[in-house]
Amino acid sequence: MSSTAIRPKLVAASPAERLKSAAPLLLAPVLAGLGFAAIGDGATWLTLTVAGLAMGLMIFIMASGLTVVFGLMDVINFGHGAFVSVGAFVGFTVLAWLAGWTQSPVVMLNLLAVFLAILASMAVTGGIGLMFERVIVAPVYGHHLKQILVTMGGLIVAQQLIHVIWGPDAIHLSRPPSLQGAVIFGEAAIEKYRLFAVAVGLVLFVGMRHVLRSTRIGLLVRAGVENGEMVEALGYRIRRLFLLVFMAGSALAGLGGVMWGLYQETITAHMGSEIMVLVFVVVIIGGLGSIEGCFIGALLVGLLSNYMAFLAPKVALVSTIALMVGVLMWRPQGLYPVVKAK
């Protein structure tokens, strides 16, 4: 620029600003510390902490798709639980087909069977997500009340279809032998499946962060969450992006359904709608549309549920709601609110 140029200066953020931004990251370690102080016994604390992390990460898998769908498309999808249930039933069917592998003592065959079940579930729920978006969600973009009504309707239809295809009874879903039993750390017994769930959840979180932070499609999603109109003005067809994200969110719910089904070892048509209360709590705590917030919220919910179930079983059920109220009193938009363009 000419003589009128302004010299830009880089100003470091103040310690108070940095602390404000990083504070939510400290919540899970602080909660774990408080849990340790309250429980007193190291082995029990370790068992409960791993159980809490596993539960939290499975909820994160189911909630991540919902939060991105809400953030990008401003769609409140009460039908998300249907994808969890369908995913679990498809996973069960594949695992039943692969009974030779799931009952084999060979670890690789067990893991391969679970991997194929997950893959099939994600493919089916992603495909159903495509139809769900086109038929049920697309006509009600911008109308929240209608979205709640039609997606609830979609959930009921999906549950009834599950009854038609797989029957109305609860189905027992056994884990492959290599995911049964526990690993002993000192005096603590940690279930193998919980370690598996933690690993899957962490890999998924890292993968999602990578996609959102380092790929063009991720940039578009993040930009679209903030200002979809401007994304269109830059030449991108945001409706295609909506569809892609909805399918991905549905597929993640399907993955969550398989993981949750194997965790509970019982699947029902209503399992998705039952877990949706916790999923919504996590999405609200995290800040609608925020993957990082959703991740922290899920860890908090998982850890708190397990600690409270041990320390005070009677208040365990309300503890997650109390957590949500506490977080919203501190940060009314959630831990990491996504800034929406006005």
Place this chain on the structure above:
Amino acid sequence: MADILLRLAGVHTHIGPYHILQGVDLEVPRGGVSVLLGRNGAGKSTTLRSIMGLWTPSEGEIHFDGARIDGQSTPAISRAGIAYVPENMGIFSDLTVGENMTLAAASGKMDPQRLSWIKELFPPIATFWDRPAGTLSGGQKQMLSVSRAIIEPRKLILIDEPSKGLAPAIIRAMTDALRQLKETETTILLVEQNFQMAKSLGDTVAVMDDGRIVHAGTMAELAADSDLQERLMGLSLEVHQ
């Protein structure tokens, strides 16, 4: 007769129950800067949004570079060669400055030469490249918004009040930058209330009131005629200098 790049003929736009544009006729010649003036609420921003397809005109036609574009989707209009700098700047504050620029290069890669030119034009783009755009000042956000619009060669750039809310020094810097941009023969349709900036950049001018164009001519003619300014705007534009 001038080569007309953009032509609006009898454009009406409704927003909900409000009839905002009431038959806009506007011609933007190829090359140079056309300025759209008018008081708040006259319909200037709605005109730009209607051109971009962000509001769909209920009546009338919009022709761009020989093709009719009203009724087309916003991405299709953008890809036809129109860039848009909205009044609120439309910055993605969660993305870094570099990521904002990357997305703006819709064809894929940024041309290194063009990027160097932009960084020279707007030094904060280089300085804050890796910073979240939400941490920039108002003036720097405006520079980023204009930079995004010019990261690829465009036939027409629509800029909505680039001086709004900026300090005088930043406005001078922005005016200098837009003047350099003008020298590249990029066509600009500029909505502006700062008459000093409009006068120094504009070749042609149209004045809007109540959703219609009430005057169209050269900027030199309007700038030299304070009576005309008084009549068109209700008060002398010189007051706003």
